[in-house]
Amino acid sequence: MMKPIIKLFILLLFVVTGGEATVPPLPSDRSPIMVRRPDAATWERLYNDRAYQYGQDIQPADSFLGQLLMRFLRWIKDWLYNPEFETTRDWLTIALVVGVAVFVAFKLLGMDKMGLWRRGAAESQVPYSLETDNIHAIAFDEEIATARSREQFRLAVRLYYLKTLKTLTDQALIDWQPNKTNRAYVDELKPKTLRPDFERITAQFEYVWYGGFPLESAQFEGIRRGFEAFEQTLSAVRR
Numbered sequence: 001m002m003k004p005i006i007k008l009f010i011l012l013l014f015v016v017t018g019g020e021a022t023v024p025p026l027p028s029d030r031s032p033i034m035v036r037r038p039d040a041a042t043w044e045r046l047y048n049d050r051a052y053q054y055g056q057d058i059q060p061a062d063s064f065l066g067q068l069l070m071r072f073l074r075w076i077k078d079w080l081y082n083p084e085f086e087t088t089r090d091w092l093t094i095a096l097v098v099g100v101a102v103f104v105a106f107k108l109l110g111m112d113k114m115g116l117w118r119r120g121a122a123e124s125q126v127p128y129s130l131e132t133d134n135i136h137a138i139a140f141d142e143e144i145a146t147a148r149s150r151e152q153f154r155l156a157v158r159l160y161y162l163k164t165l166k167t168l169t170d171q172a173l174i175d176w177q178p179n180k181t182n183r184a185y186v187d188e189l190k191p192k193t194l195r196p197d198f199e200r201i202t203a204q205f206e207y208v209w210y211g212g213f214p215l216e217s218a219q220f221e222g223i224r225r226g227f228e229a230f231e232q233t234l235s236a237v238r239r
Contacts, residue, residue, distance in 0.1 A: 185198075
């Protein structure tokens with residue numbers, strides 16, 4: 001109990017006197033140093049343990065795929081960090097940024113509807129084009145019946161959508177123009193109460209046609225009922 005009090009007193013005295021008080025030196029320790037060494041078996045086990053070999057490269061796998069992977073990783077490392085490839089990396093980055101920007105611009109401007117990114121329309125060789133054909137010159141009821149009889153359900157959905165655009169144009173609810181995007185028709189449709197239903201069938205049409213997804217009979221029937229229900233709504237508006 002007395003030793004901590006004495007040490008505290010000496011510390012306070014040192015602070016009060018501004019460091020003038022001297023602390024008595026500690027006695028030197030001249031006890032012999034005892035060196036402890038691990039036994040030979042433990043040393044050998046740790047020396048050969050790969051987990052502790054920090055300065056050695058891990059050997060690649062002996063399999064062909066393992067060697068191929070290591071070569072690819074080395075190539076990536078050289079590409080990213082080798083100063084010789086700096087110019088090439090810069091140009092590749094610029095090309096990638098420009099490509100992404102152009103793609104986004106095309107998507108925002110609706111140019112995917114013009115055929116640049118359209119897969120479904122390219123795969124189906126049909127004489128109807130949403131952007132260029134005159135929708136007023138197509139006998140929709142006959143063509144839809146033909147497509148359904150041949151189980152060409154994607155084409156039937158396309159014809160239903162073209163027919164809907166014709167009906168909206170005839171009622172002066174939209175201004176149909178070649179190369180106009182579907183989103184433009186949704187935005188300009190009046191009255192606005194019709195927009196949710198029209199946007200829904202527009203999304204279904206784009207999913208089926210531009211997405212290029214196969215359509216079964218039961219799925220087509222659900223989409224067909226949606227188009228015909230919207231057609232009845234337009235008839236009520238016309239009256």
